[in-house]
Amino acid sequence: MDSRGRPREGMPRRTFLAAALAGVTTVVLASCTPEPSPTGSPSPSPSPSPTFTPRPGPDGLPRLTAMRRSRWGADPYALGAFSYDDVGSTEQLRVALSRPVRDRVWFAGEACSTDAPGTMQGAIASGEAAAAAVAVRAGDDERVVVVGAGLAGLTAANALVRRGLRVVVVEARDRAGGRVDSVDDDDFGGSAQLGALLVGEDADAVAELLDEASVDTLLIDVPATALATDRDWVPIDPAGVEAIAEAHDWALTQPQDVSIATALVGSGAAAALSSTPDAHGVRATDWLAHAISSGVEVATGAPTSRVSAVSIDRDRLRRTLRVVQGRLGDVIDALTAEVDIAVSSTVTHIAYSDDRVSLRLGTGESITADRVIVTAPLGVLKTSTIRFEPRLPLTHQRAISLLGMGVLDTVWLRFEEAFWRTDAPSGDASASMPDADAPAATPDVLTVVGTSPTVAAWIDIGRPTGEPVIVGVIAAAQATRLESLDDDEFQDEVLAALAPFATATD
Numbered sequence: 347m348d349s350r351g352r353p354r355e356g357m358p359r360r361t362f363l364a365a366a367l368a369g370v371t372t373v374v375l376a377s378c379t380p381e382p383s384p385t386g387s388p389s390p391s392p393s394p395s396p397t398f399t400p401r402p403g404p405d406g407l408p409r410l411t412a413m414r415r416s417r418w419g420a421d422p423y424a425l426g427a428f429s430y431d432d433v434g435s436t437e438q439l440r441v442a443l444s445r446p447v448r449d450r451v452w453f454a455g456e457a458c459s460t461d462a463p464g465t466m467q468g469a470i471a472s473g474e475a476a477a478a479a480v481a482v483r484a485g486d487d488e489r490v491v492v493v494g495a496g497l498a499g500l501t502a503a504n505a506l507v508r509r510g511l512r513v514v515v516v517e518a519r520d521r522a523g524g525r526v527d528s529v530d531d532d533d534f535g536g537s538a539q540l541g542a543l544l545v546g547e548d549a550d551a552v553a554e555l556l557d558e559a560s561v562d563t564l565l566i567d568v569p570a571t572a573l574a575t576d577r578d579w580v581p582i583d584p585a586g587v588e589a590i591a592e593a594h595d596w597a598l599t600q601p602q603d604v605s606i607a608t609a610l611v612g613s614g615a616a617a618a619l620s621s622t623p624d625a626h627g628v629r630a631t632d633w634l635a636h637a638i639s640s641g642v643e644v645a646t647g648a649p650t651s652r653v654s655a656v657s658i659d660r661d662r663l664r665r666t667l668r669v670v671q672g673r674l675g676d677v678i679d680a681l682t683a684e685v686d687i688a689v690s691s692t693v694t695h696i697a698y699s700d701d702r703v704s705l706r707l708g709t710g711e712s713i714t715a716d717r718v719i720v721t722a723p724l725g726v727l728k729t730s731t732i733r734f735e736p737r738l739p740l741t742h743q744r745a746i747s748l749l750g751m752g753v754l755d756t757v758w759l760r761f762e763e764a765f766w767r768t769d770a771p772s773g774d775a776s777a778s779m780p781d782a783d784a785p786a787a788t789p790d791v792l793t794v795v796g797t798s799p800t801v802a803a804w805i806d807i808g809r810p811t812g813e814p815v816i817v818g819v820i821a822a823a824q825a826t827r828l829e830s831l832d833d834d835e836f837q838d839e840v841l842a843a844l845a846p847f848a849t850a851t852d
């Protein structure tokens with residue numbers, strides 16, 4: 347089964363499920379009734395509607411010809427984009443979540459990572475760690491069920507298969523990959539990545555998988571300019587990021603954790619910023635709002651009133667990233683080659699004792715195994731989609747409850763022409779002296795300052811190939827609000843958000 351949801355041998359789902367489980371488990375085919383969604387209502391499609399109808403955009407804008415959007419907050423098998431440190435969260439919560447329960451139930455996934463939470467790197471590392479821990483406990487020929495075929499689950503499953511254990515991955519969606527979601531679409535050069543898209547310079551495990559699957563990445567410049575309300579590109583003032591750093595330092599001296607919003611006030615960092623507009627009408631306070639909307643909210647998917655001031659990683663707000671130039675799903679396909687995956691199979695119940703585990707699926711089928719690794723996202727663990735019997739230890743319950751799950755969405759747009767882009771090459775330091783009369787290159791990452799943006803940042807993903815394709819990143823409250831809009835309303839909002847960049851390059 348690959349990331350497109352295709353069984354490798356072309357088997358239909360039921361046959362494939364039975365075949366996948368047969369070698370590993372005791373299966374009770376209790377019923378073949380349709381599988382209920384976790385909420386009891388029909389599942390919202392985790393992937394975007396392909397029924398895109400272009401609408402007239404703001405005056406003068408070239409025609410939009412294709413759109414793909416995500417809705418991770420409403421996706422029943424994610425219920426958010428990634429975990430973040432809510433006020434009061436500590437690294438110890440993630441450690442607690444990773445601890446085995448009676449040596450039968452393990453957890454893995456990005457929320458279990460202390461080094462790289464909320465990322466692909468963290469998911470892979472946690473999958474490796476869980477598999478290594480299970481392998482130490484497991485006897486020869488043991489049977490292990492992995493819940494979830496995202497990066498963490500597939501990494502764990504491959505590691506256990508290599509160690510000779512019998513493994514089956516049980517996945518609720520009809521495809522592998524989880525929050526790595528490559529939707530095939532020729533309008534976007536073959537596929538649009540609706541989940542993870544960027545790779546940190548220190549994400550070694552991701553880089554290795556990309557290399558093995560021959561998926562290219564391209565360095566994107568940390569933006570040096572933002573678009574002011576007077577339609578001029580202005581240098582990004584570090585005052586905003588510095589105020590957040592000051593708030594963080596102040597929070598470290600407090601008896602207990604507070605939110606970034608509280609720390610900005612308590613430290614005096616926000617009040618110290620000038621509210622006098624400069625020649626472009628931009629105030630220092632606008633740069634703080636810019637650092638929050640394009641930095642904190644994109645990194646966490648949450649508002650500053652929720653994010654821990656102690657835990658905020660200031661380096662994450664402005665770091666060098668690489669953007670995937672191809673189909674990230676190829677990485678997932680490579681990881682599915684050697685493992686059995688039962689797709690369209692939602693785990694609803696996990697009973698465990700000192701000796702074994704028993705899982706029930708939404709279809710009514712049951713599976714018994716020696717151990718289970720649960721990689722369902724934190725957003726799902728926060729609900730009663732999967733019921734544990736007995737209940738999880740308080741340390742696990744506390745971690746699941748206190749860690750936050752942020753919301754982030756992406757929208758891929760293709761136009762008749764790239765009206766936001768100048769012809770100048772992107773910031774290539776090695777380029778020869780620029781022509782003084784040539785227009786300045788627009789940055790790879792486009793942001794606005796001085797207004798509250800609907801779309802936190804735009805990534806000019808089509809620039810290397812000259813394609814008129816751009817990706818919008820929508821974060822926190824804006825993401826939740828836009829998810830509730832239908833495709834027409836959504837289109838109106840994102841086109842209005844992109845329109846100022848057209849006038850800027852006139």
Ligand SMILES: Cc1cc2nc3c(=O)[nH]c(=O)nc-3n(C[C@H](O)[C@H](O)[C@H](O)COP(=O)(O)OP(=O)(O)OC[C@H]3O[C@@H](n4cnc5c(N)ncnc54)[C@H](O)[C@@H]3O)c2cc1C
Binds near residue numbers: 423495540754
């Ligand atoms: C919009 C967006 C942008 C992102 N951008 C980046 C980025 O640029 N760089 C980066 O490194 N990371 C990014 N991430 C985060 C990254 O995608 C995740 O951290 C990573 O993919 C998580 O992998 P995982 O295996 O922990 O979880 P998942 O990929 O979510 O896998 C968990 C699996 O469990 C399944 N599941 C859920 N419930 C059940 C159930 N009851 N029964 C069976 N199966 C179940 C799910 O369907 C899913 O397939 C982004 C995420 C989003 C949403």
